[in-house]
Amino acid sequence: MIRGEAWGPGATWTLEVFPALLGADDDPAVFVPRHHTVARAHREHAGLRLPRTGLVMESLIPSVLEQRITTGSAHYAWRCLLARYGEPPPGPAPQGMRVTPAPQVWRMIPSWEWHRAGVDRARATAILRACHRAPRLEEAAAMPLPDATARLQLIAGIGPWTAAETLQRTLGAPDALTLGDLHLPVQIGYALTGRHDGTDELMLQLLAPYPGQRHRAARLILLGGPLPDRRAHRAPHSRIAHL
Incomplete structure (x- = not known):
């Protein structure tokens, strides 16, 4: 059991949303691993929850x-x-x-x-x-x-x-996958294919088996690896998304 205390003008609101801040609104049970690496990370980090702040x-x-x-x-x-x-x-x-x-x-x-x-x-x-x-x-x-x-x-x-x-x-959005990042596509590509030349296009293909759950899949991959040494690869020359 988790106990929360709050002070100041936002105390009431904070206690009301406290469960969501700890991931109570998240539903990890709907996630189905489709890769060995993801399945292992899912087992090792079974308590992973995506928190929701409700603040933009x-x-x-x-x-x-x-x-x-x-x-x-x-x-x-x-x-x-x-x-x-x-x-x-x-x-x-x-x-x-x-x-x-x-x-x-x-x-x-x-x-x-x-x-x-x-x-x-x-x-x-x-x-x-x-x-x-x-x-x-x-x-x-x-x-x-x-x-x-x-x-x-x-x-x-x-x-x-x-x-x-x-x-x-x-939102604690399980499908809010980050595009246009310098490292994430390389990390996802290496973890699932062993390649060091990951791109957003390849990452989207690899995470296609996780509709509605691509951010959660990426988080699990980052937690469970294997991940390349950042010094061992160069960032892609092109990016499909503007920041």
């Missing part, structure tokens, strides 16, 4: 920050911006922890602060566009995956990669 902007902004850069650089930008513009959380919390700013706060961040955090103009502009339309984007949390994806991509600078990365967390 809190997942969208960090997803935009992750575009075209390393994970470490994205984490640095997120940490810098939250440290300066986030608020301390109510109740007991680790020192230095911050609550994600509201859209109106993001909109007030001056250009030099984005630059100081290592965020280029294209990503900063995409975030500001999204914040101007935050209420409409938040509606995507109650939409089916295709409609939610289309809603997010109405914002210039948000493409299939960013939409999928956002909706994996917002």
